[in-house]
Amino acid sequence: MFGDAANEAHAHDPYRAYAHVGEHVPAATDSPMLARSQDRGALDALLEINGEWHDKERIAGLMDPNSGGSSIFISPGLRFSLKNWTSYVSLGIPIANHYNGIQATPAWRTLFGISVVFGP
Structure with a gap:
């Protein structure tokens, strides 16, 4: 799983910077x-x-x-x-x-x- 939060508003939150089990995983085009x-x-x-x-x-x-x-x-x-x-x-x-x-x-x-x- 890849984190895709670098350009999002919550990128400063370390927990939200990575994909976690049960959360939405970015599509392959977002890799x-x-x-x-x-x-x-x-x-x-x-x-x-x-x-x-x-x-x-x-x-x-x-x-x-x-x-x-x-x-x-x-x-x-x-x-x-x-x-x-x-x-x-x-x-x-x-x-x-x-x-x-x-x-x-x-x-x-x-x-x-x-x-x-x-x-x-």
Whole structure:
């Protein structure tokens, strides 16, 4: 959660300067920005916690003991928005791996995406 009170009248109140559980959380467009211009786009810094879970595989009705498990990643990244286009990239660094049996565990992962909004 990000505080967004620096330009508001109650910014001098330390309690109101941060988001708290149960209070209104600013929309994603109100997040801290590295750069903002309607003509040049906006660059946002991101920090996510992602999880991934896989069930054990079945081969010919038998459960494979060396399959399935879970990972939790902390993922810093960047998002660039220009008009109705958005692209993002993040680097996932595993902070917890729990796999069944003998399996390779991820050292890191990269996510990249592009989206466009159609309509008014």
